[in-house]
Amino acid sequence: MKPANPYSDEILNQAFAGELDPKMSLEKYRHVAFIFSVLQNSLAILTDLKSRKNYIYHGAISEHIGIGKRMTSEISESIWEESILNCIHPDDLKSKHEMELQLFHYIKNKPPEERLNYYLVMKVRVREKNHFYIPLELKIFYASSADSIQLALYIYSFTSANHADQNTHGTIINSSNGETFSSVDFQIKNILSKREIEILKEIARGNASKEISEKLYISKNTVDRHRQNIIEKLRVKNSTEACHAATLMGII
Structure with a gap:
């Protein structure tokens, strides 16, 4: 059974038109995910939203949680990576889904050449093998064509005690200049x-x-002009979808 995610349809049901920039292809992103798993001992999951596949790279953190062996990788023919999602605290899983949708809308309204500058960082509580929850840092990166978000890269890493209580609600970071935006x-x-x-x-x-x-x-x-502007800014089909998206994003 896949974890409930009422926010996913909007991301998964995009019209996947156009191609990724060859400078950052699927294969290059797979290599980036592998490097994160090695250098940071992270769990790195690259999701191909278009083909609905997951490329999973295990670091030491996967052994600690009990979902995989260090320095191994696997390909899942599913959009869901249940092994990690089932370990995330239910409250934090809901926040993760909400923040993913907010990042999705935020990036869609940026010029294609600027989208790679932005990523999300937040804290999530993840259940260990002994059933206690520990705080992990989650970073989410999106890669897009001119018309759709096609790849999502999730990096789960250990966080120090000093940072365990930070980024609970998520922060968008512009890596090109250090500018940050809270979820509000x-x-x-x-x-x-x-x-x-x-x-x-x-x-x-x-x-x-x-x-x-x-x-x-x-x-x-x-x-009516404002209605049309709202629909265009939120990249939805009608006012009903605009209300739904804005509610999930906490705008209304």
Whole structure:
């Protein structure tokens, strides 16, 4: 049974058009994952969202958790890597899914040439063989074509005691300049304007454009224009999907 993830459909059901930049191909990302597993003793999982395969590279951390042997690798013909997902604390698993979706939307609204600059780092509690939970650091990187996010790289590593309580809610990092965005900062400031959020809240309440225009003292055409901008910014098909995505991201 796959772990429940109500946020995954939006990522998995993309129209996977276009190809990855040859400079960062699937094979090169597989090598990057292997290097992380060796140099940091991490568990590195490279997910090919297009073919729905997982490439898994085990470091010492996998032996510690009891899900694999150090310096081994495997290919899973499934989008789900249950061995690690089943070990993550349920509350942190939910946060992981939410933050993945937020990262997905955040990167989609960046020019393709800038997307590799961003990654997510957060803390997750993972159950050891003795059934106690330990804090691990999780980093998530996405690789995309011009039209879709095609690869996801997950790096699970040990974290020091000094950092065990940090990044609980996740932080987006721009590796090109060191700029950081908390889960609250980036989702509101960089996706929708205050007026768009205001209108989206009204849409979520079931109000039509005419009702919204009367309530906010703006024209119906202005409301409709904001509706279209919201749909384009969130990369969804309609207002219903926009409300769903914005709710999951904590915008409304």
